[in-house]
Amino acid sequence: MTARSSFVPAPWLLAGPGTLFFVGLVLLPLALTVILSFHAYDHSSGIQNTFTLSHYVAVVTDEYYLSIFWRTLRIAALTTLICAAIGVPEAYILSRMRDPWRSIFLLVIIGPLLVSVVVRTFGWSMLLGSQGLVNQALELFGFPAAKILYTETAIVIALVHVMLPFMVIPVWTALQKLDPMVEAAAWTLGASRFTALRRVVMPQVTLGMLSGSLIVFGLSASAFAVPALLGGRRLKMAATLVYDEYLHELNWPLGASIAIIVLVANLCIMLAYNRLVETRARRTLG
Amino acid sequence: MAFLTLEGVSKEFGTFTAVRDVDLKIDKGEFVSLLGPSGCGKTTTLQMIAGLVEPTQGRISLDGRDITHEKPNRRGLGVVFQSYALFPHMTVAQNVAFGLEMRRVPQAERTKRVREALSLVQLSSFADRYPRQLSGGQRQRVAIARALVIAPPVLLLDEPLSNLDAKLREEMQFELRRIQRKVGTTTIMVTHDQAEALSISDRVVVMEGGCMTQVDAPYRLYEQPSNAFISSFVGKTNLLAGTWRRNGASSAVDIGGVLLEATAKDIPAATPVTLSIRPEKILLREAGTGRLDGRIASRFFLGSQWLFTVDTPVGIVTVSAPNQGGEPPEEGSAVGLDWSPANLRVIADTAVAA
Numbered sequence: 142m143t144a145r146s147s148f149v150p151a152p153w154l155l156a157g158p159g160t161l162f163f164v165g166l167v168l169l170p171l172a173l174t175v176i177l178s179f180h181a182y183d184h185s186s187g188i189q190n191t192f193t194l195s196h197y198v199a200v201v202t203d204e205y206y207l208s209i210f211w212r213t214l215r216i217a218a219l220t221t222l223i224c225a226a227i228g229v230p231e232a233y234i235l236s237r238m239r240d241p242w243r244s245i246f247l248l249v250i251i252g253p254l255l256v257s258v259v260v261r262t263f264g265w266s267m268l269l270g271s272q273g274l275v276n277q278a279l280e281l282f283g284f285p286a287a288k289i290l291y292t293e294t295a296i297v298i299a300l301v302h303v304m305l306p307f308m309v310i311p312v313w314t315a316l317q318k319l320d321p322m323v324e325a326a327a328w329t330l331g332a333s334r335f336t337a338l339r340r341v342v343m344p345q346v347t348l349g350m351l352s353g354s355l356i357v358f359g360l361s362a363s364a365f366a367v368p369a370l371l372g373g374r375r376l377k378m379a380a381t382l383v384y385d386e387y388l389h390e391l392n393w394p395l396g397a398s399i400a401i402i403v404l405v406a407n408l409c410i411m412l413a414y415n416r417l418v419e420t421r422a423r424r425t426l427g
Numbered sequence: 428m429a430f431l432t433l434e435g436v437s438k439e440f441g442t443f444t445a446v447r448d449v450d451l452k453i454d455k456g457e458f459v460s461l462l463g464p465s466g467c468g469k470t471t472t473l474q475m476i477a478g479l480v481e482p483t484q485g486r487i488s489l490d491g492r493d494i495t496h497e498k499p500n501r502r503g504l505g506v507v508f509q510s511y512a513l514f515p516h517m518t519v520a521q522n523v524a525f526g527l528e529m530r531r532v533p534q535a536e537r538t539k540r541v542r543e544a545l546s547l548v549q550l551s552s553f554a555d556r557y558p559r560q561l562s563g564g565q566r567q568r569v570a571i572a573r574a575l576v577i578a579p580p581v582l583l584l585d586e587p588l589s590n591l592d593a594k595l596r597e598e599m600q601f602e603l604r605r606i607q608r609k610v611g612t613t614t615i616m617v618t619h620d621q622a623e624a625l626s627i628s629d630r631v632v633v634m635e636g637g638c639m640t641q642v643d644a645p646y647r648l649y650e651q652p653s654n655a656f657i658s659s660f661v662g663k664t665n666l667l668a669g670t671w672r673r674n675g676a677s678s679a680v681d682i683g684g685v686l687l688e689a690t691a692k693d694i695p696a697a698t699p700v701t702l703s704i705r706p707e708k709i710l711l712r713e714a715g716t717g718r719l720d721g722r723i724a725s726r727f728f729l730g731s732q733w734l735f736t737v738d739t740p741v742g743i744v745t746v747s748a749p750n751q752g753g754e755p756p757e758e759g760s761a762v763g764l765d766w767s768p769a770n771l772r773v774i775a776d777t778a779v780a781a
């Protein structure tokens with residue numbers, strides 16, 4: 142091999158632009174945020190040039206911040222769960238549809254992605270408000286009106302709506318790769334439709350479900366617009382908390398340390414989950 | 428009363444008719460092959476019997492029971508799929524055990540039957556592998572084992588041996604035949620290997636463009652094909668186009684001025700006909716002593732026999748002769764061709780078009 146000793150520029154040149162972008166737009170801001178999170182802060186004179194761990198200590202010891210982290214985790218997990226429960230059957234039904242309908246429904250599912258999240262969230266706040274369509278319907282059927290807007294329920298409903306395509310599409314892709322005759326083989330061997338789904342189809346779409354769950358969880362945990370508009374001033378999630386620290390309290394270092402903690406926590410949860418499911422699925426699916 | 432009956436079964440995909448008006452009666456314990464060119468509707472027919480494709484028309488009944496609209500998991504048939512359709516996330520043993528599990532066979536018996544089925548297809552040492560770790564032929568044998576292990580009353584095999592080497596294929600044919608004899612399993616096997624269809628089946632069904640054109644015992648199919656397509660598809664044959672001539676009691680086929688004597692048949696004179704004679708029915712003679720003279724254009728050695736193509740006044744004729752050990756006629760040498768007129772089959776062209 143001569144290529145090993147001599148310098149070949151092509152791969153470096155080809156990888157260059159991408160690397161530059163990644164360094165400039167991801168690594169550099171991230172590094173700056175990390176550095177910022179260690180700067181001391183004083184309410185009267187702003188960011189100091191001394192370094193301290195006090196922000197981290199403040200965040201992890203303060204009941205207030207912890208409750209917000211806990212809520213973020215809970216809402217993201219619940220959204221992921223509901224998305225999986227709705228998205229997987231939806232993808233299966235989609236994959237079994239005949240052609241004109243399949244294209245139409247795929248468009249129906251992907252279509253909302255073309256509308257801004259903010260617009261959709263305002264839509265939900267109109268539907269869920271105290272005089273919204275949902276409450277009017279409840280009253281029509283004789284139920285007492287419920288307070289939905291500015292609760293976690295409202296956030297979860299809107300997040301599920303926003304995140305569903307990110308679950309449906311990977312599962313649908315996995316289903317497309319499946320030989321429909323494999324399911325048929327299970328039927329001929331005596332399996333009911335449900336058993337065939339559970340024993341034969343489901344195990345083969347776990348990888349699609351895994352990537353869907355990771356996307357949904359990651360995006361939900363860092364969602365900003367939905368909790369900001371549907372959670373109100375008091376019901377905060379991690380992203381809205383960071384926003385407040387930066388723009389209301391003007392305590393940038395504290396905001397930065399919260400952002401870093403959320404990032405690390407998100408990363409840990411996702412990696413652990415990935416390991417858990419993927420090792421099992423990879424072993425059998427190759 | 429036949430065990431499995433198809434009455435006027437058709438399948439349309441949109442405007443395309445994949446299977447047209449199929450009638451078939453199969454007795455219990457019979458081994459039937461579906462033979463036909465690619466795309467003629469063999470798989471579709473099999474899947475209608477299995478319940479995986481809904482017939483557009485017609486009725487299917489099994490053991491006197493109408494199963495036309497019954498769910499596939501209630502029919503209890505063993506199916507080997509053309510694409511094998513193994514469960515990729517299960518080991519070979521789990522694949523084979525699946526049907527038994529669905530039938531709630533106790534664990535101990537399940538293990539025993541899986542082991543037997545795997546040894547039958549010579550895959551005992553592969554029980555713990557996943558399908559993706561197997562070769563094509565091994566996967567195919569897992570599919571066979573998976574269908575056999577549930578001991579179904581009817582086995583539907585879609586080209587079950589297409590990926591096996593000649594020796595293994597012969598052994599598997601023998602096994603399928605043995606099981607069918609011993610247990611009395613009614614077997615329907617799709618194949619486009621005519622030799623396989625002829626050697627293994629009680630009856631062969633020939634399909635062409637979605638229709639069943641002939642259903643017969645193998646030797647009758649071979650000797651009395653009902654049209655020119657079947658005679659060329661089942662075994663090799665020489666097809667020569669000519670005109671039917673009658674002269675009192677004797678009759679002959681006129682091919683470009685050459686008259687070949689044929690046994691009398693109820694065909695009007697001057698009808699265009701196709702003449703069919705199998706290569707092995709033609710004997711090589713000294714030049715000038717046969718019914719037709721020709722010159723050897725080429726020769727191929729096939730082991731047990733020689734195959735000659737002979738240039739004659741009626742066109743190229745293929746002749747096969749058993750290998751007797753000696754040196755056969757050289758390429759370019761003049762030979763005479765002889766045959767018994769009874770082996771000359773004449774089919775009126777109206778039948779060919781039908």
Ligand SMILES: Nc1ncnc2c1ncn2[C@@H]1O[C@H](COP(=O)(O)OP(=O)(O)OP(=O)(O)O)[C@@H](O)[C@H]1O
Nearest residue numbers: 440443445464465466467468469470471472509619
């Ligand atoms: N789902 C379908 N939609 C439309 N056409 C189909 C469908 N399935 C099969 N066909 C058509 O029906 C015809 C018969 O198909 P089939 O699979 O039965 O052929 P086959 O005889 O099994 O061929 P092969 O020997 O190649 O397996 C083919 O022309 C095929 O294109």
Ligand SMILES: [Mg+2]
Nearest residue numbers: 469470509585
């Ligand atoms: Mg086929």
